[in-house]
Amino acid sequence: MLSLLTTAALAAPPEACDLGGDAIYVLTITPGAEVTDLFGHTALLITSEQRDPIVYDWGHYAAGQLSTALDFLRGNPTFWLGADALDEVIAKFEGQDRTIYAQRLALPQPMAQAVRAQIDWRAPGDLEPFAYHWYRRNCTNEVMSLIDDATGGQISTQRAGPSPHTAVRQALRHAGGNLPVWLGLHLGCGRIADAPLTEWEAMFMPQTGFDGLASSSLTWPDGTQHPLVDHTCTLGGGTRGFAPAQPPRRDLGLLAAGLAGGGLVLAADRSSQKLALLGIAVLGGVLGILGSVVWIVGVFGMFEPVWQLHNLPLLSPLSAGLIPAALWARRAPHSRLPARFAAGLLALAVVGGLLAVAGGLQDRNLGVMGLAFPWLLASLIVLRPRRSIA
Incomplete structure (x- = not known):
């Protein structure tokens, strides 16, 4: 005020x-x-x-x-x-x-x-x-x-x-x-x-x-x-003013990015599992990089300790493991290991979401959920065991 x-x-x-x-x-x-x-x-x-x-x-x-x-x-x-x-x-x-x-x-x-x-x-x-x-x-x-x-x-x-x-x-x-x-x-x-x-x-x-x-x-x-x-x-003669009174809300934009990424991967999976697996590797790399940067800055940087970074279960550095998981699914389409790994990441994200709700669902968790959940769910679907490669 x-x-x-x-x-x-x-x-x-x-x-x-x-x-x-x-x-x-x-x-x-x-x-x-x-x-x-x-x-x-x-x-x-x-x-x-x-x-x-x-x-x-x-x-x-x-x-x-x-x-x-x-x-x-x-x-x-x-x-x-x-x-x-x-x-x-x-x-x-x-x-x-x-x-x-x-x-x-x-x-x-x-x-x-x-x-x-x-x-x-x-x-x-x-x-x-x-x-x-x-x-x-x-x-x-x-x-x-x-x-x-x-x-x-x-x-x-x-x-x-x-x-x-x-x-x-x-x-x-x-x-x-x-x-x-x-x-x-x-x-x-x-x-x-x-x-x-x-x-x-x-x-x-x-x-x-x-x-x-x-x-x-x-x-x-x-x-x-x-x-x-x-x-x-x-x-002096400057014209730039003060910052807005409230931070911008971009939850819908992050949700749109999550749905678009997950949707593109699922659409690709209908025609080419190879292309879908490439998409999974890219999504996993993005999530893993974001999570790793958050973790590194939280542990070594000017922000808060890693146990205070409540977005880590949603954007886990472990998400980078989707890259080898996609490669394994390509080599061994019958294997359940890639899907189990993706299920573990999704379960970790669900835990993070529940913790966010229990803690009052702070504003920025909504956008992070919207970004992470569609990507992880799409990964689980694409990495399911196959009888043959499309």
Whole structure:
């Protein structure tokens, strides 16, 4: 609800910023087109009459290096805080057509000094790196935690109530325009990532952080209450906006893909078992690859442990075994082993479906069921024992 209210309030874009004097701004950058930019970005802008504006950005990492990519897969990439000239930051995001929202914080002098003390006006090379996590410690978390510490925990206390968000739903609504990323998140995130978040925890995402700051207030040392944000404006000329309030629903599309794949294999089986077995091998390879990627990322990556990946029974890495099963059925059409293997995969998927129902039938299981069940059922039919090869 909070995101919807804020989005409605931004239907008319804020005015362009007129920076001046000593001030602290939270910069929220809308999502971009690249995979690394899908979720948006957050940084801190400090202006002063004594020096040029400086943007403090916790999003610096060694881009373009194989070791960095491997660190991301293992779940332990290293990021660090950088200090950048405001003009360079505006030019960068304007070139990506991304909007920069600046929220000026109305902080009493002691709290403003606490923010500056934590930054300490150090050069980028003097700043310590930190271990990044996609929703526990990212650029937005770092900015929010710094402000919360400076205010004596007032923000996290106010935002301690439940939110309508979960980590995976937040990620899915931002990744909706990138089908491979959306599908990977849809298939690969486990129940831990689906746990309800408090409003404070949900502020790991830039847009939700923007919303949370806009609706927070502060108790000043004299006991008076003040809005945390007293002015919102925009920097640069980008036009890209925030992500939709809800993630896309593609259950029917996944069901259609499952029915189409299974139907094509069964249709092929009526004229040529060889062609049908080739289809089974292809379907098994697709399911096995999807399941293997989910398993690898779940065990070694930034997402949840494998026992939390409730889609694994539906998209099992064992599905790749349909490839040798199809070859065996071609060589030994009388054998029952290929059909028994397919029956085992189907039974495993049924167990996964029952567990999903028992656990509340989370949204993304519906699409995964629609994708997996028709393929596995078609495999069982095609791999049945034969007296002769068509």
